[in-house]
Amino acid sequence: MPRAAGLVVSGLVLVAVAVASIALGARPLALDQVWHGLFHDTGRYADVVVGERVSRTVLGMVAGLALGLAGAVLQALTRNPLADPGILGINMGASAAVVTAISFFGVTSFSGYVWFAFIGSAAVGVLVHALGGSRSATPVRLALAGTAVTAALSGYLYAVMIGDDVALNRMRFWQVGSLASARTDTIQQVLPFVVVGALLALGLARPLNAMAMGDDTARALGAHLGRTRALGMAAATVLCGAATAACGPIVFIGLMVPHIVRSFTSPDMRWILPYAAVLSPVLLLGADVVGRLVARPAELQVGIVTAVIGAPVFIFLVRRRRPAQL
């Protein structure tokens, strides 16, 4: 089972990246210091640093997993390789809600944005699903409904930002996506949603496989199209809503990882989903570490690094082989 072995190797890589994420940063730590901070926390300076970086690393893993799974589900659901949280309007829902929170409710902290962002993305997810025709939704109609909602909300976002200097100033930092705001309570806020969403997504692997063959074949194979679409939208919305609420919109992971995974697994969702769940955190954490190292002692936001590293890799993969069909 080379694919199972690959999954184990990917898991080991994830552990290595997580350790690197705790050890590296503006002040690098030796491995024994990391060990000490993790298991014998005595409140030394290095132990505090480890504590800070652990919550950041955990958030990166949780958010990465959520984004990767959401991307894989959305691409299968819409049968469109362009589908990502951005296309279905979920990110824009979060952005519009956060700008509302800043401008009209005077919310100032990242952890205060979480619920607003979450409600915003959930509301847009439900809306797009309903406008796309709920039970009778077709892939193109879902994508178009998402685009239309994004268009309408972006007008609102820009209008508020142009009229409100404070909102503009906060949004330009929130919008790039960052793990720097990671705090234990943020993780606790979003973790239950990610767990539920992840289980839902993994459980949909079989019906999504059937749906990849087209609506008619899927129906003939016994898949419930309407139910799968509704559950898939729900899983994707909960997952990206949670990730976006915690870190801001990080678009590229959900888009890219399923494509990377498909390039070495078969188009079988039962493999794509677990691989995406393991490799997305690797990518997100790796990008975060790089962002901390290149601009020491300041840092580059992870959303920027993911795109700057990820885009060339993505283009290389697209060029190397005929992209795996969905």
Place this chain on the structure above:
Amino acid sequence: MKTTQVTKTLRTPGGLSVRLDIRSAVVVAVLLVAALATSVVLIGTGDFEIPAVDVLRTLAGHGNAGQEFIVNELRLPRALVGLLVGGALGLSGALFQAVSRNPLGSPDVLGLGQGSTAGALVMIVIFGGSATQVALGALVGGTVTGVAIYLLAWKRGVHGYRLVLVGIGVAAFVTAVNGYLLTKADFVDAARATVWMTGSLGGRGWDQVWPLLLLFAVVVPVVGACARPLRMLEMGDDAAGGLGVRVERVRMLLLVSSVGLTAAATAAAGPVAFVALTAPQIARRLTKSPGPNLLAATCMGATLLLAADLASQRAFGADQLPVGAVTGVVGGLYLLWLLVTERKAGRI
């Protein structure tokens, strides 16, 4: 999906014939009239209101001196920029969606708008450049991005699927660069950049009209010559090749035209969002005609942009809210409405 299509064939005695889709022709005519009527109302709108009759009289050269100055020097060029930018975006969106065979394959999704934005942001944030320099930066940024996408997607030809995916990769890259530039900007520059990024007709004049007109004069004949092969391309590369279409050359010409249109439109007015994405979709649903609907998309783009500008001027006052903030709302809501009504009618 069932479409009833009324097609007439016009023939000349010399043996030339042209197919005429009546519904499409009517839609184009109505949109054209709507765009022109909106421009007249728009020219009359502002701090100094001018009734439509006076606007028409002034345009014909019979207005008083004050009206003539306001109309001919300030508001006519602004409306023309709106018409041309909207038309350019609508046309370029229709071309992109046809070539990539994807309803989401518009220049804003593929990173051309972001490329122009990067050029403009470099001018604003790093060099503190003038409006002309910003426009130039946008033009260069958009063109370079377009060329980069084409070259990166090239591999014994440019396949629609690969083009879209490479475009998305480039878009993500450039968006990240833009986000970085915005976080590094001081506050005044960031505010200026945000207004530019929204897309605005404020302060646009004859300087923007002439280059756009020139571009249309070059691009429209090229696109016109490729319109027929483009319809065949929609049947797939192999079928089109079998019918004698030189697939790669046609595709390159159309992409170059599309990139040129987007880059010039963005340089003139900023990356006005969603016109290129929604106008072809709306046009297609109005004409109910398969195929790229190039003319209808062009007219729809122009109408959409001007209607959005008019809505913004009427609702928020002259030049308070940039048009780009409204095109999204107008275009998005209209597209939603169309989707819902189409579903109710069971047409999708």
